[in-house]
Amino acid sequence: METGKLIVFTGPSGVGKGTLLRKLLTQHPELVLSTSVTTRLPRPGEIHGTDYYFVNLEKFQQMVANQELLEWAEFAGNYYGTPRFQVEELISQGKWVILEIELEGARQIRQTFPKALRLFILPPSLWELEQRIRRRGTETEEAIAKRLRRAQEEINAANEFDIQIVNDDLEKALENLEAALFVPC
Template sequence: MGKGRLIVLTGPSGVGKGTLLRSLLARHPELYFSVSVTTRSPRPGEIDGKNYYFVSRNQFEEMVTAGELLEWAEFAGNYYGTPKRRVKEHIQQGQWVILEIELEGARQIRKNFPEALRIFIMPPSVSELENRIRGRGQDSEVAIARRLSHAQAEIAAASEFDIQIVNDDLKDALQAIEDAIFTTANC
């Protein structure tokens, strides 16, 4: 992997990005996962610095003002962003860096890093996506409705990405991501 590369993984909330990413990183420890910064509260089991860097809204806004974020967006009432310095350092060292980000952030990456490989994870259907979101048991009915509405807008933008992968079967979706990353790199 001599040349550094940026890989962006995007898709609607509940589509399984996190599960796919954990499996991908377990199989390919050479990939560097960039931990995002967020203003949302940690979910049960999440660890600061591993899953996210959890910060206050004021801290996040200071990071934006100081130009410390590669991309950032507001989603479901919280800010999310990618710390710029570490991503650039790892790419300069020849590593492949993978980001798991929302659509708005992915659009910013397209402008700032047009050479990034951008992968969009699709649900098999909107009804299956709703089942997955409800199955997490973490959201109110209002939040579920908001996530589903947002998901439909995100799905409509899937064609903006280099590759679209349907997460109908975890094993098949993971293989498709590996093929996209490692086959595209050798072209």
């Protein structure tokens, strides 16, 4: 049986992680994106069990206390975490499981799952990251400033990761991502 693998995918908000992951998963359906647990409310169109497992704060705290999460963190007033059983089960079946998580969670994974491959997606510059966030048109000036401060902290931690990929050109970044994942061992 093929050995499973855990792949941690991290980078600042607005860097294009989601876009890169969607393209990667389309081209490599053998990869599995882990479904996170969150205390935030579902957005329109999101489906429980597909996009996230939506739980209340009490249930989330119970999962933390019972060590049911590989990692967890608070972000923007809500809690997010990775269900341990689901990930361990998939890896035991030989699957390659991707976690798209925040820096704090990635640091926890380094402790709880040291063999994980940890990837960090970087913007070409902080200025370009700001432009991407502004183009979304969904953030207040205060929220943009907060995201940029956090992004700088995250970028400063990029060297903690096994591989850093700059997302300056989507196709080039995807090629670099594929090379990092599928290099013959």
